Amino acid sequence: MLQIVKNEGTAVSVIAAVNDFVVKFANVNGSGSASANQLFAKSIIRMGVPVAPRNIFPSNIQGLPTWYEMRVSEAGYLGAREGTDLMVAMNPQTWDQDIASIVPGGYLFYDSTKAIPHSKFRDDINIIGMPLTELCNHEYSDPRQRQLFKNIIYVGALAALLDIEIEVIETLLKEQFRAKEKLIPPNIHALHVGRNYALTHLTCPIGLTIRRSNEVGDRISIDGNTAAALGAVYSGATVAAWYPITPSTSLVEAFTKYCGRYRVDKETGQNNFAIIQAEDEIASIGMVIGAAWNGARAFTATSGPGISLMQEFLGLAYFAEIPAVLFDVQRAGPSTGMPTRTQQCDLLAAAYASHGDTKHVLLFPEDPHESFLFGAEAFDLADRLQTPIFVMLDLDIGMNERLCRPLTWDDSRRMDRGKVMTSEELNTAKDFGRYLDTDGDGIPTRTYPGTHPTRGAYFTRGTSKDRYAKYTESGAAYVDNMQRLLAKFRTAETLVPAPQIRSADTETKIGAIYYGSTSAAMREAQDILTKHNIDIDLLRIRAFPFNDDVRNFIASHEQIFVVEQNRDGQLRSMLINELEINPAKLKRAVHFDGSPITATNIIDKIAGFLPAAQILEARSAL
Amino acid sequence: MSFLPKPKLHHPGLGCNSLGFTKRDYEGAVSTLCAGCGHDSISAAIVRACFELDLPPHRIAKLSGIGCSSKTPTYFLGNSHGFNAVHGRMPSVVTGANLANRDLIYLGVSGDGDSASIGLGQFAHAMRRGVNMTYIVENNGVYGLTKGQFSATSDKGAKSKSGATNKDEAIDLVGMALQLGATFVARSFSGDKGQLVPLIKAALSHKGAAFIDCISPCVTFNNHQGSTKSFDYVREHNEAVNFLDVIVEKEEIIVDYAPGATEIVRQHDGSLLRLRKLGESDYDPSDRAAAFTFLEQRKAQGEIVTGLLYVDPTADDMHDLLGTTTTPLNELSEATLCPGGTVLDKLNASLR
Numbered sequence: 008m009l010q011i012v013k014n015e016g017t018a019v020s021v022i023a024a025v026n027d028f029v030v031k032f033a034n035v036n037g038s039g040s041a042s043a044n045q046l047f048a049k050s051i052i053r054m055g056v057p058v059a060p061r062n063i064f065p066s067n068i069q070g071l072p073t074w075y076e077m078r079v080s081e082a083g084y085l086g087a088r089e090g091t092d093l094m095v096a097m098n099p100q101t102w103d104q105d106i107a108s109i110v111p112g113g114y115l116f117y118d119s120t121k122a123i124p125h126s127k128f129r130d131d132i133n134i135i136g137m138p139l140t141e142l143c144n145h146e147y148s149d150p151r152q153r154q155l156f157k158n159i160i161y162v163g164a165l166a167a168l169l170d171i172e173i174e175v176i177e178t179l180l181k182e183q184f185r186a187k188e189k190l191i192p193p194n195i196h197a198l199h200v201g202r203n204y205a206l207t208h209l210t211c212p213i214g215l216t217i218r219r220s221n222e223v224g225d226r227i228s229i230d231g232n233t234a235a236a237l238g239a240v241y242s243g244a245t246v247a248a249w250y251p252i253t254p255s256t257s258l259v260e261a262f263t264k265y266c267g268r269y270r271v272d273k274e275t276g277q278n279n280f281a282i283i284q285a286e287d288e289i290a291s292i293g294m295v296i297g298a299a300w301n302g303a304r305a306f307t308a309t310s311g312p313g314i315s316l317m318q319e320f321l322g323l324a325y326f327a328e329i330p331a332v333l334f335d336v337q338r339a340g341p342s343t344g345m346p347t348r349t350q351q352c353d354l355l356a357a358a359y360a361s362h363g364d365t366k367h368v369l370l371f372p373e374d375p376h377e378s379f380l381f382g383a384e385a386f387d388l389a390d391r392l393q394t395p396i397f398v399m400l401d402l403d404i405g406m407n408e409r410l411c412r413p414l415t416w417d418d419s420r421r422m423d424r425g426k427v428m429t430s431e432e433l434n435t436a437k438d439f440g441r442y443l444d445t446d447g448d449g450i451p452t453r454t455y456p457g458t459h460p461t462r463g464a465y466f467t468r469g470t471s472k473d474r475y476a477k478y479t480e481s482g483a484a485y486v487d488n489m490q491r492l493l494a495k496f497r498t499a500e501t502l503v504p505a506p507q508i509r510s511a512d513t514e515t516k517i518g519a520i521y522y523g524s525t526s527a528a529m530r531e532a533q534d535i536l537t538k539h540n541i542d543i544d545l546l547r548i549r550a551f552p553f554n555d556d557v558r559n560f561i562a563s564h565e566q567i568f569v570v571e572q573n574r575d576g577q578l579r580s581m582l583i584n585e586l587e588i589n590p591a592k593l594k595r596a597v598h599f600d601g602s603p604i605t606a607t608n609i610i611d612k613i614a615g616f617l618p619a620a621q622i623l624e625a626r627s628a629l
Numbered sequence: 630m631s632f633l634p635k636p637k638l639h640h641p642g643l644g645c646n647s648l649g650f651t652k653r654d655y656e657g658a659v660s661t662l663c664a665g666c667g668h669d670s671i672s673a674a675i676v677r678a679c680f681e682l683d684l685p686p687h688r689i690a691k692l693s694g695i696g697c698s699s700k701t702p703t704y705f706l707g708n709s710h711g712f713n714a715v716h717g718r719m720p721s722v723v724t725g726a727n728l729a730n731r732d733l734i735y736l737g738v739s740g741d742g743d744s745a746s747i748g749l750g751q752f753a754h755a756m757r758r759g760v761n762m763t764y765i766v767e768n769n770g771v772y773g774l775t776k777g778q779f780s781a782t783s784d785k786g787a788k789s790k791s792g793a794t795n796k797d798e799a800i801d802l803v804g805m806a807l808q809l810g811a812t813f814v815a816r817s818f819s820g821d822k823g824q825l826v827p828l829i830k831a832a833l834s835h836k837g838a839a840f841i842d843c844i845s846p847c848v849t850f851n852n853h854q855g856s857t858k859s860f861d862y863v864r865e866h867n868e869a870v871n872f873l874d875v876i877v878e879k880e881e882i883i884v885d886y887a888p889g890a891t892e893i894v895r896q897h898d899g900s901l902l903r904l905r906k907l908g909e910s911d912y913d914p915s916d917r918a919a920a921f922t923f924l925e926q927r928k929a930q931g932e933i934v935t936g937l938l939y940v941d942p943t944a945d946d947m948h949d950l951l952g953t954t955t956t957p958l959n960e961l962s963e964a965t966l967c968p969g970g971t972v973l974d975k976l977n978a979s980l981r
Contacts, residue, residue, distance in 0.1 A: 052981075227980035241973075243966040245958040246728045248721075269968040277954040279965050281728040286754040290721040293714065293751070297725025300712060301690070301733075302959035305725060319715050413977040416970040421963060455959065456690045456710035456726070457733050464687060466703060468713035478703065 019133055020112035023214035026056045026081035028092035030165075030215075033105045035098050037069030043158030044075040045408070046183070047165060050176045051079055052228060052410065055220040059085035059527070061407045061603065066253070066346045072101045081222050085374075085410060086528030087603040093169075093215055095161060102127065114213055116165070135209060137164055137201075146200060156197040163201025170212040172219070173202060227413050231404035232308075234375035235334055236261035237414065238382020239306055240269060243422050244332070246305035247282045248294035250313065253346050254402040255336035258308040288313035292320045292331065299330045300467060302427070302455035304386045306332035311340040311353045314360065321395055322361025323469040325492070328442075328451065330389035330396075330425070333357075334382070337401040339601045348601025349402035351523055354577035357397045358551055364489065368499050369397045369551040373526035374404060376411040377549075381504065390425035392499050393450060401572070403524040403603040426452040433462040441465040441476040442488060449495030496552055503550035506557055509533065511542035518564035519596070519613070520557070522548040522578060524603065525570055531606035541617060543568075551581065558586050561593075568596040568613050572604050635659055635707075647683045655679045655686055657707040661700070667819035667845030667860075668698055668767050672705045674822055675736070675765075678829035679706065682877065689734045690726055694719040694748060697774055698740030698767035698845070706736075717748025720755035723762050724947070730957040731948050734833060735762035742772050745781040745800045752802070756809040756838045761946040763832040764840045766802055767819070769847040770858035777850035788855030801928070803938060806840040807920055812944035813839035814920070816935045818863050819846070823872075828937060830875040834900040837944040844933065868927060870912035870936040874903040896942045904937060914940050 022028070030047075034040035041062070048060045056079060063074040078088050090110040096102060096117045109115055111131045117123070119136030128134055139160060143153040166173055177195055184190040205211055236258050239247070249259045259282065266280040285291040291307040298305035309317070314335055324331050337353045339345035358367055368388060370381040378400055385396040426446075433439060433454065439462060442451045451474075454463035465476040471485045472478055479485075509530065521529045529545060536543050546560045561567055561582070569579040576595035583590050596612035598604040635656060643651040655676040660669050679689065686708035693699035695716035702711045714722040723737045737755075744752040744766045755764065770783040779787070782802065783795045806814045813835040817825040825843065832839035844863050846852050852859045857866075877900050894902040894915075906912060913919055920939045927934045954961070 225977075225981075227977050229980050237973075237976075241967050243961070243963060245961060245966065246725060248725060248728075265968075269972065270966070272954060275954070276952070278952045279954050279958070279961055281948075281951050281953050281958060283724065283728065283758075283951075285721065286750055289718060290724075290751055290754065293718045293721025294725035294728065296714075297692075297712075297722035297727075298729040298958075299725070300722070301726040301729035303729030305729070320718065323715050414973050416967075416973045418970045454710075455730075457688050457730065460685060460687045461708060464708050464710050466711040466713070468711075469715060470713065 019131060021133060021214045022092055022110065022112040022114070024092065025216050025218050026079055026220060028079050028215045029088055029090060030077045030079065030093045030095065031091040031105075031108070032075040032095040033098040033101050034073050034075065035100070036064065036067055036071045036073040038158075039155050040073075040097065040158050041075065043162050044077075046176065046179055047162050048077050049179055049228070050166070050171055051077075051217050052223055053175045053179065054172060054217055055223050056081055056217055057083045057085065057222050057410055059087070059409065061087060061403070064347050072098050079217070081220055083222060084527060084531040084606070086531050087605050089605055089607055095165070097161070106132075114215065116161070116168070133213070135168065135213070137161075137204060137209065142200060142204060146197075156193070159194055159197035160201035163198040164205040164209070166198070167202045167205035167211045168209065168213050170216040170218075173198070223410065225413055226410045228408045228410055229375045229414075230257070230406055230408050231372065231375040231378040231400050232258035232336060232406060233261040234379040234414065235372075235382035235398060235400060235405075237265060238379040239332070239386070240265045241379075241416055242304065242383035242386040244304040244306050244386060245280050246295065246298035246303045247280070247307070248285050248291040248298070248305065249283075249307050250285050250288045250291050250309065252288075252310045252313055254338055254406045255308040255310050255313075255334060257406065258334055258336065288316040289320065292317040292324075292333070295331045295333075296320060296324050296329050299389070300456075304332075304390070304422070306334065306386075308334040308336065310336050310338050311356065312343070314353055314356050318361045321367070322363055322365055324395045325361065325365045325367065326363070326469055327467050328393040328453070329467070330393055332385045332389050332396050332398065334398045334400060336405040337399065339599070345601045347402070349524065349603055350572050350599055350601065351399070351401055351525070352573040352577065352599070353399065354573070354581060357399065358581060366496050366552070367395050367397055368392065368503060369399050370504065371399050371522040371549050372404065373523060373547065374411045375409050376414065378404060379414045384504070387423040388499075388502060391423050391450070391502060392495060393425060393453060394495070394499075399523060401524050426450060428452055428454050428458070428463060430459045433459045439463050440474045442472065442474045442491070444491050444494070448498040449491050449493070450498060500552040500554050503552065505554060506549055506560070507547045508556070508560065509545040509547070511537060511544050513542045515542035515544055516565040517542065517568075517617075518544045518546060518560060518566070519568040519570055520546050520548060520560070520578070520582070521570040525572060528604045528606045528609055529570055532609040535606060535610065548578065553582065553585055557582070561586065561588055566594065566616065567592055568594045568616070570596040570604070570609055570612070572598050574599045646680055648685060650680065650686070652676060652680045654708065655706055657702070657704045660704040662697060663849045665848040666697070667769065667847070668701050669704070670819040670822065671765065671767055671825065671843055671845055672701050674825045674829055675705050677826050678833060681826070682830050682833060682875075684734060684833070688732075689736055691736045691738065692719050692723050692726065693738040694740070694743035696740040696743050696772075697847075698738055699743055701767070702738055717743050717746070718751055719743070720748065720751035720760070720764070724755055724758065724760050727760055727762065727947065728953075729959045731761070731953065731955075732957050735760070736833070737762050737764045739764065739766050741766060741768045741770060741780040741782040741802075745802055749781075749800070753805065753809050756806050756811040756840060759810070759812065759837045759944065759946045759950060761836055761948070762838060763829065763835070764838065765829070766840075766842050767845040768802070768842055768858070769845050769851055770856070771847050771851040773847050773850055784857040787857045788853070790850050790853055801924070802840070803842045804921065804924060806842075807917055807939055810838075811840045811939075812837035812941040813937075814939040815840070815937045816842045816844070816933070818844045818867055818935055820860055820864065821867070821869075821935070824869060824935060827873040827875050831873055831896075831900070831902050831937065831940075834875060834877075834896055834898050835940070835942075836897040837941070837946045863933060866931055866933045868932040868934050869907050870910055870934060870938070871907055871914065872905040873937050874905075876901040876903060894940060894942050902937070902940065902942070907936070912936070914938060
């Protein structure tokens with residue numbers, strides 16, 4: 008029976024690290040490994056050590072390779088990191104590439120039931136074999152149990168190998184199966200089968216260990232799609248119209264789940280919400296527009312291809328001034344692209360959606376916490392500004408559980424429904440013009456259909472109209488309206504979340520601008536660069552339109568890197584266009600292979616522009 | 630063409646309905662369509678139907694897509710909110726609007742290009758979802774605003790004004806509506822106000838997806854010899870299967886037709902549909918399968934069947950199927966909608 012295999016003659020270097028390493032599970036899609044892997048990640052979080060897990064999965068239902076990558080980081084770096092320190096290789100299909108991804112001195116944990124030729128291993132890694140299939144076949148006769156418990160058995164073994172407190176995992180299992188208590192003992196049994204085998208037959212612990220810490224605090228683990236859906240529930244969204252598309256589907260699923268929990272009238276059993284799975288994305292946005300026009304808070308969730316289909320309607324919503332909220336969970340495009348891989352590639356398609364002159368408000372949450380905040384805020388902004396609001400998530404934020412600040416809600420908060428005239432107000436008002444700019448902020452006043460028998464009715468249209476919503480082809484009236492829309496967009500600048508600046512300790516002329524899911528990797532890169540005496544100020548953009556802070560940040564630095572996850576530097580193009588910045592001043596630092604951006608990616612991209620010696624030093628520290 | 634308001638003055642002798650409104654209160658701006666356009670007759674029929682049903686004008690929302698027919702909501706119900714959506718997408722906007730406020734009356738006006746071509750999908754899905762609305766297609770078999778191309782409802786073999794022959798099969802929206810589960814399906818002719826007004830009244834009173842395919846000749850591009858959507862052709866081939874009266878409950882019911890030839894149908898809202906059978910046929914509008922067969926047989930003979938072709942008076946609408954609250958969703962407040970901070974704290978605790 009294989010234990011730790013030492014390769015002949017050569018001394019294998021051994022990585023030693025406490026609370027700072029990457030574990031990767033290579034599994035087969037649909038094998039039930041996901042919940043076991045999550046259990047493992049959660050046990051480390053319960054020991055007070057931050058973990059950033061990521062699912063890497065194919066566009067497929069069952070049978071193809073899938074990975075679960077966990078970065079353990081006591082320092083709290085939740086961005087992805089290259090290289091695997093411990094590979095849990097459970098998928099023969101991907102064996103070669105999995106072995107290749109292990110860093111020298113790292114560890115391979117594998118199922119040694121079947122003999123694997125010596126040539127399939129590497130001589131610079133530490134190999135831990137455990138006959139998982141054999142153990143399962145011995146313990147269980149039912150093939151399904153053999154598969155499911157195999158996952159728990161390897162969690163038990165890993166707990167021993169990494170010195171994870173077994174009581175923590177037991178507690179988690181008890182919590183997980185609270186509603187199905189009879190499942191608790193067999194799961195705990197499987198856990199101990201794995202653990203006991205490891206303690207008896209393997210060298211425990213290995214060089215990688217978990218030590219109880221206090222770095223998690225009151226943070227929670229939640230994925231961005233769920234958090235955004237909760238934002239919609241909390242801000243009073245009642246109508247959701249959608250069409251299934253990865254990676255946004257789980258957002259509406261979460262909305263459905265929480266509406267089922269919090270929005271069903273206890274006495275009547277009636278739903279205080281309506282969710283429609285539309286025939287396509289065009290119908291989805293049409294329904295959102297119809298509902299919002301009629302005074303309900305409405306949203307859709309989609310991804311890039313859906314945004315493409317919605318273009319015509321989005322022009323109507325902009326021009327006719329209809330509130331609408333869109334959650335765009337971005338994935339790699341164009342076309343079907345890489346539907347299960349992450350990118351920030353819809354900025355231009357969303358910001359200038361539709362034909363004609365349009366500009367739309369975009370919000371960029373960095374994590375699930377902000378997905379909740381902005382998800383709720385989007386509805387107030389849509390009503391206040393009477394225009395579509397895009398919440399720009401991506402697959403990395405949307406579909407991975409991320410450690411983040413807890414969600415909070417102020418119970419005194421009221422919905423801002425914007426400028427809506429009631430029947431009483433229509434009675435006393437001397438005038439109602441749907442597109443009159445009565446307050447000088449570019450925002451007109453609207454009425455809901457059915458409000459008043461004789462006042463306040465108007466015609467909503469995509470054709471040009473005067474301030475009283477009457478159809479006209481007068482050039483002057485058209486220009487007047489388009490200029491007011493621009494004034495409204497300037498008002499939006501004062502209402503959207505302001506950018507956040509993270510200054511270096513020492514004054515510097517180098518700056519980086521970034522947004523969304525790049526956050527974690529960007530902050531890590533800044534810390535690394537600082538340690539090597541490269542000071543860099545950061546500005547995180549949280550919304551479009553850009554405000555003066557962005558303008559001033561660019562003006563006060565000599566060199567600016569715009570860090571983003573798309574090929575063409577879409578935010579950079581927008582900054583150049585909207586703020587009339589000299590393109591030479593904004594350096595493109597892009598990563599777009601579909602994997603989440605890392606600190607190394609960022610440092611590599613900006614390396615070419617900085618003093619070589621310093622960069623080499625910083626790079627070697629990674 | 631700019632917006633032409635109508636003078637507010639009206640003849641003192643103009644009658645009022647039970648709400649005190651005159652017919653003028655249901656009118657809109659002056660039509661800018663071609664003189665003699667069938668669509669204007671449909672607009673007039675809508676005005677009359679709403680007036681006679683005593684509907685408060687502001688409780689109706691009128692929506693349309695793009696095209697000649699979709700321009701017409703400007704020309705009726707000037708005190709109602711209106712919405713010109715994008716081409717072919719009126720049904721989704723009505724669906725959303727209806728989700729937001731189930732208490733308004735929704736009138737969707739569309740054309741054959743809007744509903745049978747670019748918007749065929751949305752038409753289909755609004756019917757199958759049972760959106761509580763009246764969906765009128767003003768069907769002229771031609772694209773008017775772009776000057777006379779065939780539409781998808783043009784009959785195979787029909788001639789265009791420039792002499793071209795349509796080679797493709799026609800889409801029959803009535804057949805589709807029946808198949809898709811619409812619970813009120815009718816066909817009419819803009820030239821037959823006596824038939825059309827009661828059909829619109831019945832559709833407005835119906836709970837569920839009510840569809841009226843209204844043949845509406847285009848006087849400019851499709852009213853010539855060889856067209857199957859011309860006034861003359863439709864008059865010659867119109868086979869009306871029934872004549873309808875709509876009686877709102879407060880009126881006294883007087884049955885003045887010979888027994889056997891009249892049927893009374895009670896709808897959800899209490900309105901009664903009194904159907905007088907016409908012609909030789911013994912047409913039964915409660916039998917969906919028979920309706921298909923009848924329509925196909927008559928179509929083969931070159932006849933255009935009109936009248937109330939199918940009705941399910943007790944159908945469930947979209948809200949029934951969704952289990953939505955009876956209060957319009959746009960009236961719900963934070964107290965009902967927001968679960969509050971305490972719930973969120975508990976949720977946080979479960980995510981640690």
